[in-house]
Amino acid sequence: MEISADETLLSRPWWIVLPLLVGFVTTIRFLFSILQWTYVYVIRPGKNLAKYGQWVVITGPTDGIGKAMAFELARKGMNLVLVGRNPEKLFKVSCQIKAEIPSIELRTVVIDFSGDLIEGVARLREAIKDIDIGMLINNAGVSQINPKFFHEIDEITWANMVNVNLLAPTIVTSVVLPCMVRKRRGAVINVGSGSTVVIPSYPLYSVYTGTKGYIKHLSESLHAEYKNFGIFIQCQVPSYVVTNLTPGLKPSFFIPTPSQYARSAVRCIGYESQLIPYWSHFLEYALYKLCPAEFILDKLVLKASLRIRMRSAKRAKEKTRRLS
Ligand SMILES: NC(=O)c1ccc[n+]([C@@H]2O[C@H](COP(=O)([O-])OP(=O)(O)OC[C@H]3O[C@@H](n4cnc5c(N)ncnc54)[C@H](OP(=O)(O)O)[C@@H]3O)[C@@H](O)[C@H]2O)c1
Numbered sequence: 001m002e003i004s005a006d007e008t009l010l011s012r013p014w015w016i017v018l019p020l021l022v023g024f025v026t027t028i029r030f031l032f033s034i035l036q037w038t039y040v041y042v043i044r045p046g047k048n049l050a051k052y053g054q055w056v057v058i059t060g061p062t063d064g065i066g067k068a069m070a071f072e073l074a075r076k077g078m079n080l081v082l083v084g085r086n087p088e089k090l091f092k093v094s095c096q097i098k099a100e101i102p103s104i105e106l107r108t109v110v111i112d113f114s115g116d117l118i119e120g121v122a123r124l125r126e127a128i129k130d131i132d133i134g135m136l137i138n139n140a141g142v143s144q145i146n147p148k149f150f151h152e153i154d155e156i157t158w159a160n161m162v163n164v165n166l167l168a169p170t171i172v173t174s175v176v177l178p179c180m181v182r183k184r185r186g187a188v189i190n191v192g193s194g195s196t197v198v199i200p201s202y203p204l205y206s207v208y209t210g211t212k213g214y215i216k217h218l219s220e221s222l223h224a225e226y227k228n229f230g231i232f233i234q235c236q237v238p239s240y241v242v243t244n245l246t247p248g249l250k251p252s253f254f255i256p257t258p259s260q261y262a263r264s265a266v267r268c269i270g271y272e273s274q275l276i277p278y279w280s281h282f283l284e285y286a287l288y289k290l291c292p293a294e295f296i297l298d299k300l301v302l303k304a305s306l307r308i309r310m311r312s313a314k315r316a317k318e319k320t321r322r323l324s
Helices: 014-043 064-075 087-100 117-128 155-183 206-229 258-267 279-289 294-323
Strands: 055-059 079-084 106-110 133-138 186-191 231-236
Touching (some): 014 279, 055 117, 064 133, 064 258, 106 117, 133 155, 186 206
Parallel strands (some): 055 079
């Protein structure tokens, strides 16, 4: 269709102009997202983390994401205070890190976040009183092993989950933050969950996602509260990563190993106050966003949770059969 000199596109009927405009805006937005994605996940370099201070406190460094992040931070020359519940695992991880990076300084603090939180944080306060803490990584977390309906789980499990995922990061932050306020620099990185962004609900993981929703809101408010103190608060929201928290998962395009994930997570520290650190998780969320209505996502996520539940029940049955 040709447009003559005295006839502009906008003088055409609306049913021709509107789809063309929508197409144009959508294409521009799509191209912009690709550029942004390439910059954030491929080009953008990591920050110099030592500017916050030479030491990092990291919770849950004995397995999964936390362990991989501890290694990654050690490789960047940071000293570590490892906070975990299991003294043997803490000792083993310390030896492994020290073997790879002999120049690193390490301290360990034993706290069971579902048990001796208050006595434990007193030990943490003592352990960090003479060092320059630049960063805190609130990573320790628990979930139920398999997707379950709320009424199927006992109150002790719920209480532990709330203590480890919600109370512990709150209290640990309150212990570490005053050092940062005094120096007017520092960073707190909270590990949230993708279940609190893009998807409207996460059925069969209701309390887990509830605790991570708290972490997201706590981080946003603390970020606004402390940015004028030179303290940066960030909530990182991973989707699935292959760890003890996700039994049965195997690494794939959308599911990284802890080391793959940790490399991206450490590189993102100091940028957006809430972000998806891993590139294919971002693509996964972009796909969710294409869904035209929330109730459809609700249905899809419920179906996915029920499928995982069925598969894990099958696995458990097979295991019992093999043992008997
Ligand atoms: N994996 C995923 O797909 C995924 C997705 C989204 C968000 N996340 C989040 O990522 C974080 C790390 O999880 P992960 O996947 O790496 O799980 P993980 O492999 O099970 O590691 C969890 C860490 O937390 C520690 N921990 C658990 N209970 C504790 C307690 N009562 N007191 C002190 N420490 C305790 C564990 O210690 P032990 O070694 O002694 O068990 C371990 O070091 C969590 O906050 C989780 O919610 C994970």
